Amino acid sequence: MFLTFTLNLLVDYGQQAAFSHAWSLCVEEHFYLVFPLLATVLLRRPSAGRVVAVCVAVVLAGIALRTSVWLHNTALDQISGGQQRNWFVEDLYYPTWNRLDGLLAGVVLAVLKVFRPHTWQRLQQRGNTWALAGVVVLALAMWLFRERTDLIGNAVGWPVLSLGLALLVLAGTATDSALGRLRLPGALPGWPPFPTACI
Numbered sequence: 001m002f003l004t005f006t007l008n009l010l011v012d013y014g015q016q017a018a019f020s021h022a023w024s025l026c027v028e029e030h031f032y033l034v035f036p037l038l039a040t041v042l043l044r045r046p047s048a049g050r051v052v053a054v055c056v057a058v059v060l061a062g063i064a065l066r067t068s069v070w071l072h073n074t075a076l077d078q079i080s081g082g083q084q085r086n087w088f089v090e091d092l093y094y095p096t097w098n099r100l101d102g103l104l105a106g107v108v109l110a111v112l113k114v115f116r117p118h119t120w121q122r123l124q125q126r127g128n129t130w131a132l133a134g135v136v137v138l139a140l141a142m143w144l145f146r147e148r149t150d151l152i153g154n155a156v157g158w159p160v161l162s163l164g165l166a167l168l169v170l171a172g173t174a175t176d177s178a179l180g181r182l183r184l185p186g187a188l189p190g191w192p193p194f195p196t197a198c199i
Contacts, residue, residue: 005029008094013086023094030096031103051111058104059159066098067155074151088149101159105166123170127177134167 008023042051073087092098113120123130141161145153171179 008096011090011094013089027096027099027103035103035107046115055104055108058100062098062100062159063155066092066158067151069098070151070154092154098158101162102165105162106169109166109169124174125176127171127174127180129171130167130174131171131177131179134164134171137164137167140164 005026007020008026011023038054042054069087069091073091076087077084112123137160141157141164144157144160147153168179171177172182174180
């Protein structure tokens, strides 16, 4: 499962309950395999309308899929008199197709920067506004996820969370925003404390 990057698709939490970060690497590899094909198709006849339609379709399909998985598994639990397996982790949390919202948010930012540079520049002028909006949207996402395994959080919470994080990333790329001026010294190898931290 590690070699084929299918760990997140073939999870058996009853047999292997140990946490592994490898599931997120699987999502990343699936993205690297599928996204270039989708981008190639979309770039044959580039159209803002087509890109927007695909983005809306991905978000709506994700909401519908997570909703149907949640409803199906909770119905099975009711029929059998209790939870028979950890379907939340196996069927909702780990699979790639339920993780497309965050990937889509990053792709949208990249598309704006590369294909709509004037729009990107206008967005950059409002970095603090995007930061505030991102915090508000993240607060909404946290409220939606107040019950971690509830339907509403898992159906619509993921796209809301992804939007909030995308707004914060957008704010962080604006050099005149408060967030854009912050630096992560620990991530910079040239920062003086870094060599001593490695010793």
